[in-house]
Amino acid sequence: MFDFLSTLDRKLLRDLWRIKGQAAAIIFVIAAGISLFVMSHGMMVSLDETMRAYYERYRFADMYAPAKRAPDHLIEQLRALPGVNDVEGRISGGGLVALPDVSAPISARVLSFDPEARSPINNVHLSSGRMMSPTRSDEILLLKSFADAQGLGPGDPLSITMNGVRHEFMIAGLVLSPEFIYALPPGDFVPDPGRFAAIWANKETMEAAYDLDGAFNEAILTFAPGANEQFLIDELDRLLAPYGAVGAYARADQISNKFLVEELAQLKTMGRVMPPIFLAVSIFLLNVVITRLVQTEREQIGLIKAFGYSNGDVGWHYLKFVMAIALGGALVGWAGGFWLGRMIGEIYQAYFHFPFLVFVADFSTLGLVLAISAFAAAAGAWFAVRSAINLTPAVAMRPPAPPKFKSGDGFFRAVSRLLDQPSRMILRRLARQPLRAILTTFGIGAAMGLSVMMRFNVNATDYMLDVSFNVIDRSDVLVTFVEPLSDKTILELQGMEGVTLVEAFRSTPVMFRHEREQYLGAITGLPDNPTLNRAVDSNLQDVEVSGDGIVLSEKLAEILGVSVGDVLTVEVREGRRPTLEIPITGLVESLIGTPAYMDMSALNRRLKEPNRVSGAYMKIDWTRRDAVYDRIKAIPLVAGVSLRREAYENFDKMIEEGPGVFRHIMTVFSIVIAAGVVYNSARIAYIERQHDLASLRVLGFTKIETGYVLLGELALLTILALPIGSALGYLIWSYIATAMSTELYQIPTIYKENGLGFAAIIVFLATAVASAFVQNDVSKIEMATALKTRD
Structure with a gap:
C-alpha cells in the first residue's frame, strides 16, 4: 500500500x-x-x-471639548487651530426614557445630529428603519442595543424627559455608533443595554429642549496626522473657558474606547502567557x-x-x-x-455592538x-x-550497560520493614530514576497550576463583586443630577415614600497633576460618617475622610507616582475652575475605577460653592420601589439613575460571558494537559516495564496487584505534584492578575483553599481516567510474548 x-x-x-x-x-x-x-x-x-x-x-472623534454654552460662530475659530481637520458643535444632554411596562427610570443620552450631513463626525450606522427627516422635530434615531433589549423598533413612539420637560417622539431608525460600542449608564461601570438609551435628534429640537438656540455645549474634533494632542487640549480649554468649559479630553479617555482598548490589552496578555x-x-x-x-x-x-x-x-x-x-x-x-475565535467573535460582536x-x-x-x-x-x-x-x-x-543502583540501597533497607513488596518496588524505581520522576511531577503540576489559576480567577471575581457592591457601595439606587444642586434637593428625596436612607455626595471633574504625571478624573465629596458609599483600606476598614486633605485609590496613587504626605495639584474643570494644592492624607482600596475622596464640606468650601450636591445614594424599601421610581422620574434635573442590584447582576453576567468563557476553555485545556502528561507517563512506564509486569503475572500476582506496581508510582507522583501545582498556580495567577489590572478594573490576587481543592480534583480525575486505560493494557498482557522481549 x-x-x-x-x-x-x-x-x-x-x-x-x-x-x-x-x-x-x-x-x-x-x-x-x-x-x-x-x-x-x-x-x-x-x-x-x-x-x-x-x-x-x-x-x-479624536477629541471632545464639553462646555456650558458656546456660540456656533466659535466653531470656525476652533477649526483654524493647527492640526485640526474638522470640528462640529453639537448639543449633548441627559434624559430619562419612559416606557409603559417599565417602572424603573431609564437613563438616556440625547445628541444633536444632522441627517443631511454628508460625512458627519461620529456618524451612525443605520441598522434598520430610515434616517430621521430634517424637517420633522418629532423623529429620532435610537441605539439598536437598547431597542433590542426593550423590544422597540422603527415607527414606535418613545417618551423622553429632557431638561425637566417630557417630549414625545417617533423612532425613525435603529443605529449603531462608534461612540457607544460600550454603552454605560451614568454612574455605572457595566453596560446594561436595557437601562441606557443613546438617542439622536435634530439640532433644532435639541436647541429648544436645552435652551441652546444658536449654541452648542460640546465640540468634537478630528485631527490631522502628527497633530499635537496636548497643545490642542490646552487651546480648546483656553478658547472655551469663557463659555463654561469642563475640560477637553482625547479619544483615549472616551469611556467606550477605553474599555475596548483595555479588552485588547487583556487579550494580548492572555496570548502572551x-x-x-x-x-x-x-x-x-x-x-x-x-x-x-x-x-x-x-x-x-x-x-x-x-x-x-x-x-x-x-x-x-x-x-x-x-x-x-x-x-x-x-x-x-x-x-x-x-x-473558538468564531465563537468568541460572536460574543464580542453582541457585547460590543x-x-x-x-x-x-x-x-x-x-x-x-x-x-x-x-x-x-x-x-x-x-x-x-x-x-x-x-x-x-x-x-x-x-x-545498553545496566545502570548502577546504589544511592537508594540504605534508604530502602530502612523502610523495607514498613512497606509491602509492591510498594518497595514503586519507591525503588522512583529513587533509581529521579530525573524522570521529577519531570513527570512537574508536568502534572503544570496542569494543576492552570486549574488553580483559573479557580483563583473565579475567587477574585467573586471578591470584586462582594467588595464593590456589598462593602464599598451598599446603596440600592444612585441618582445623579445634571449639575450640582442645592442640598435642599436631598430633603425631597428623603421625604419620598419608601426611601429609608439618603446619602448625598459632591462630584467634580478635575485634572490631577504631580510633577510630570497627570490624570483626568474626578473628586467625590463624602459626608461625615458615610454608610452607603464608603472609602475603605486594603483590610476593608473605613478610612476617615476629613479635613482639607484628599484620599486617593491605590491605583490612582500609582498612576500619579504619589504617596501619603505628597501635595497634589488639582485643576478643577467646572464652575470657577480653580487650581488647588491639596495634601494626600490616605490611600483606599478600590477594585473598580480610580476614585479620589474628600470631605464634602471641605470640597465645596475649596470650590467656593457651599451646600452643593451632585447626587445621592439611596436605600429603599424594595416592596415600594415603583413609587420611589415614579417620584424620581418627576425630578426635573435628574441626569441618570443607577440601580445597584441590576448593576451587580450585569457585572456578574459580563464576567461570566466574557472572562467566564475563557475560564471554561482554560479548565478544559488544563484537563487535556493533565490527561496528556499522566497518560504518556503511564504508557511509557508500561512499555518500559512490560517484561517485569509479565514476570509478576507469572509469579502469581493478580492483574490488580500488577497494575498497582505500575500505577501506584503514577499515583504517588500525582500526590507529589499537588504542592508544585499549587505553587505554579499561585505564581501564574499573581502575574496574570497584575498584568490584566487596568485603570478601570483592578484584579485582586485572592487565594482560597477551594481553588486548590478544585484543581486537585481535576488532576485526580485525569489520573484516574488515564490509569483506567493503562490498567486495561496491563490486563491484556500476553505473558509469553512479553517475556520473549529483549530489554
Missing part, C-alpha cells in the same frame, strides 16, 4: 501507529496551546482591525517519548546504519517523527482556535503556528535525536 514510500518512512508510519495513543495525547496538548494562541491572536487582530475600520469609516505553558509541556512530552523510542530502538538504529544510512538520515528520520506529531497538533490547534466583526485567522497565522510547533518539536527531540546520531552500529547493536 505504501510501496512509494522509502523504508524509513514506512517505519515512521508503523512507529506512529504503534504509539497512537501517546501521539494523540501530545497532539491535543500542542493543539490546546496553539488554539489559545490562534484564538487570542486572531481575536486581537480582528478587534483591532474592526475598531480601526469602524472608527475610520464613521469618523470617530498561556500558549508558552502548553508548549513547554508538549516539549517535555515529546522529549520523553522520543527518548524512550531511541532507547528501545538501539538495535534497529545500529542495523539501519550498518545498511548504509548516514547519521543525517537517522537524525532526520526521528526528527520527522516528532514533526509529524507537531504538525498534527498545529493543524488541530489551528482549526480549534479558528472555531459592532456592525461587523470578522474573526481573522488567515494562512499567515497558520504558517506562524506551524513554525511554533516545529520549534517545540525540535526543542523536545533535540537531545534524543542527537543521541541517535551519535550511536555507532557496534555500540547500538549491543544492549
Whole structure:
C-alpha cells in the first residue's frame, strides 16, 4: 500500500501507529496551546482591525471639548487651530426614557445630529428603519442595543424627559455608533443595554429642549496626522473657558474606547502567557517519548546504519517523527482556535455592538503556528535525536550497560520493614530514576497550576463583586443630577415614600497633576460618617475622610507616582475652575475605577460653592420601589439613575460571558494537559516495564496487584505534584492578575483553599481516567510474548 514510500518512512508510519495513543495525547496538548494562541491572536487582530475600520469609516472623534454654552460662530475659530481637520458643535444632554411596562427610570443620552450631513463626525450606522427627516422635530434615531433589549423598533413612539420637560417622539431608525460600542449608564461601570438609551435628534429640537438656540455645549474634533494632542487640549480649554468649559479630553479617555482598548490589552496578555505553558509541556512530552523510542530502538538504529544510512538520515528520520506529531497538533490547534475565535467573535460582536466583526485567522497565522510547533518539536527531540546520531552500529547493536543502583540501597533497607513488596518496588524505581520522576511531577503540576489559576480567577471575581457592591457601595439606587444642586434637593428625596436612607455626595471633574504625571478624573465629596458609599483600606476598614486633605485609590496613587504626605495639584474643570494644592492624607482600596475622596464640606468650601450636591445614594424599601421610581422620574434635573442590584447582576453576567468563557476553555485545556502528561507517563512506564509486569503475572500476582506496581508510582507522583501545582498556580495567577489590572478594573490576587481543592480534583480525575486505560493494557498482557522481549 505504501510501496512509494522509502523504508524509513514506512517505519515512521508503523512507529506512529504503534504509539497512537501517546501521539494523540501530545497532539491535543500542542493543539490546546496553539488554539489559545490562534484564538487570542486572531481575536486581537480582528478587534483591532474592526475598531480601526469602524472608527475610520464613521469618523470617530479624536477629541471632545464639553462646555456650558458656546456660540456656533466659535466653531470656525476652533477649526483654524493647527492640526485640526474638522470640528462640529453639537448639543449633548441627559434624559430619562419612559416606557409603559417599565417602572424603573431609564437613563438616556440625547445628541444633536444632522441627517443631511454628508460625512458627519461620529456618524451612525443605520441598522434598520430610515434616517430621521430634517424637517420633522418629532423623529429620532435610537441605539439598536437598547431597542433590542426593550423590544422597540422603527415607527414606535418613545417618551423622553429632557431638561425637566417630557417630549414625545417617533423612532425613525435603529443605529449603531462608534461612540457607544460600550454603552454605560451614568454612574455605572457595566453596560446594561436595557437601562441606557443613546438617542439622536435634530439640532433644532435639541436647541429648544436645552435652551441652546444658536449654541452648542460640546465640540468634537478630528485631527490631522502628527497633530499635537496636548497643545490642542490646552487651546480648546483656553478658547472655551469663557463659555463654561469642563475640560477637553482625547479619544483615549472616551469611556467606550477605553474599555475596548483595555479588552485588547487583556487579550494580548492572555496570548502572551498561556500558549508558552502548553508548549513547554508538549516539549517535555515529546522529549520523553522520543527518548524512550531511541532507547528501545538501539538495535534497529545500529542495523539501519550498518545498511548504509548516514547519521543525517537517522537524525532526520526521528526528527520527522516528532514533526509529524507537531504538525498534527498545529493543524488541530489551528482549526480549534479558528472555531473558538468564531465563537468568541460572536460574543464580542453582541457585547460590543459592532456592525461587523470578522474573526481573522488567515494562512499567515497558520504558517506562524506551524513554525511554533516545529520549534517545540525540535526543542523536545533535540537531545534524543542527537543521541541517535551519535550511536555507532557496534555500540547500538549491543544492549545498553545496566545502570548502577546504589544511592537508594540504605534508604530502602530502612523502610523495607514498613512497606509491602509492591510498594518497595514503586519507591525503588522512583529513587533509581529521579530525573524522570521529577519531570513527570512537574508536568502534572503544570496542569494543576492552570486549574488553580483559573479557580483563583473565579475567587477574585467573586471578591470584586462582594467588595464593590456589598462593602464599598451598599446603596440600592444612585441618582445623579445634571449639575450640582442645592442640598435642599436631598430633603425631597428623603421625604419620598419608601426611601429609608439618603446619602448625598459632591462630584467634580478635575485634572490631577504631580510633577510630570497627570490624570483626568474626578473628586467625590463624602459626608461625615458615610454608610452607603464608603472609602475603605486594603483590610476593608473605613478610612476617615476629613479635613482639607484628599484620599486617593491605590491605583490612582500609582498612576500619579504619589504617596501619603505628597501635595497634589488639582485643576478643577467646572464652575470657577480653580487650581488647588491639596495634601494626600490616605490611600483606599478600590477594585473598580480610580476614585479620589474628600470631605464634602471641605470640597465645596475649596470650590467656593457651599451646600452643593451632585447626587445621592439611596436605600429603599424594595416592596415600594415603583413609587420611589415614579417620584424620581418627576425630578426635573435628574441626569441618570443607577440601580445597584441590576448593576451587580450585569457585572456578574459580563464576567461570566466574557472572562467566564475563557475560564471554561482554560479548565478544559488544563484537563487535556493533565490527561496528556499522566497518560504518556503511564504508557511509557508500561512499555518500559512490560517484561517485569509479565514476570509478576507469572509469579502469581493478580492483574490488580500488577497494575498497582505500575500505577501506584503514577499515583504517588500525582500526590507529589499537588504542592508544585499549587505553587505554579499561585505564581501564574499573581502575574496574570497584575498584568490584566487596568485603570478601570483592578484584579485582586485572592487565594482560597477551594481553588486548590478544585484543581486537585481535576488532576485526580485525569489520573484516574488515564490509569483506567493503562490498567486495561496491563490486563491484556500476553505473558509469553512479553517475556520473549529483549530489554
